[in-house]
Amino acid sequence: SAVISQKPSRDICQRGTSLTIQCQVDSQVTMMFWYRQQPGQSLTLIATANQGSEATYESGFVIDKFPISRPNLTFSTLTVSNMSPEDSSIYLCSVATRPTDTQYFGPGTRLTVL
Amino acid sequence: QKEVEQNSGPLSVPEGAIASLNCTYSDRGSQSFFWYRQYSGKSPELIMSIYSNGDKEDGRFTAQLNKASQYVSLLIRDSQPSDSATYLCAVNGDYGKLTFGQGTILTVHP
Numbered sequence: 001s002a003v004i005s006q007k008p009s010r011d012i013c014q015r016g017t018s019l020t021i022q023c024q025v026d027s028q029v030t031m032m033f034w035y036r037q038q039p040g041q042s043l044t045l046i047a048t049a050n051q052g053s054e055a056t057y058e059s060g061f062v063i064d065k066f067p068i069s070r071p072n073l074t075f076s077t078l079t080v081s082n083m084s085p086e087d088s089s090i091y092l093c094s095v096a097t098r099p100t101d102t103q104y105f106g107p108g109t110r111l112t113v114l
Numbered sequence: 115q116k117e118v119e120q121n122s123g124p125l126s127v128p129e130g131a132i133a134s135l136n137c138t139y140s141d142r143g144s145q146s147f148f149w150y151r152q153y154s155g156k157s158p159e160l161i162m163s164i165y166s167n168g169d170k171e172d173g174r175f176t177a178q179l180n181k182a183s184q185y186v187s188l189l190i191r192d193s194q195p196s197d198s199a200t201y202l203c204a205v206n207g208d209y210g211k212l213t214f215g216q217g218t219i220l221t222v223h224p
Contacts, residue, residue: 031210033210033211033212041216042202042214042215042216042217043158043202043204043212043214044214045211045212045213048209048210048211056209058211090157092157092158094212096210098210099206099209099210100145100146100165100206100210101146101210102148102160102163103148103204103210103212104160105150105157105158105159106157107156107157108156108157
């Protein structure tokens with residue numbers, strides 16, 4: 001399986017600011033996704049990061065709040081904009097070779113918004 | 115809305131026992147099914163994937179899939195304290211999107 005890294009691993013931010021999270025994979029992958037895991041909850045898909053085009057967002061998530069970039073097949077960023085305490089979560093990227101294949105997860109970014 | 119439901123927890127079993135985790139899903143078109151294990155403070159790691167009806171065994175773990183009943187389960191034999199974690203059932207939908215169940219917390223006590 002691919003080796004996935006995320007930066008930062010954790011951060012504490014003030015409300016109203018923005019944070020950009022990076023996801024780096026050691027090999028080219030077709031599929032990249034961003035998930036959110038709120039405290040004590042399961043994972044919820046935010047969006048599919050599409051290489052060279054706009055991300056595909058799930059219901060309840062919008063580009064203005066969670067802009068995503070994917071400039072190539074090994075890298076993606078997720079920005080959490082104009083943060084509020086409700087954005088305090090773990091943000092995870094995942095990758096897969098094909099849509100039906102296993103998704104492997106990065107180590108996650110633990111975000112706390114004060 | 116596609117839903118994935120897991121049996122309510124937490125689940126507590128003695129060391130050496132069989133732990134049984136269950137999951138039902140709403141989308142009949144789903145083709146791929148996964149069990150992930152998540153330790154506290156860590157990201158999910160894959161335990162088993164299953165694509166066809168029947169059983170799939172890997173060491174102490176057995177996944178069972180019944181597409182007609184829209185049911186997938188995970189059995190952990192000879193449970194160990196190190197198996198104590200949250201187990202997440204995930205179902206693959208359109209374009210590779212995963213829908214997760216709410217998770218079942220498993221505790222294996224010595």
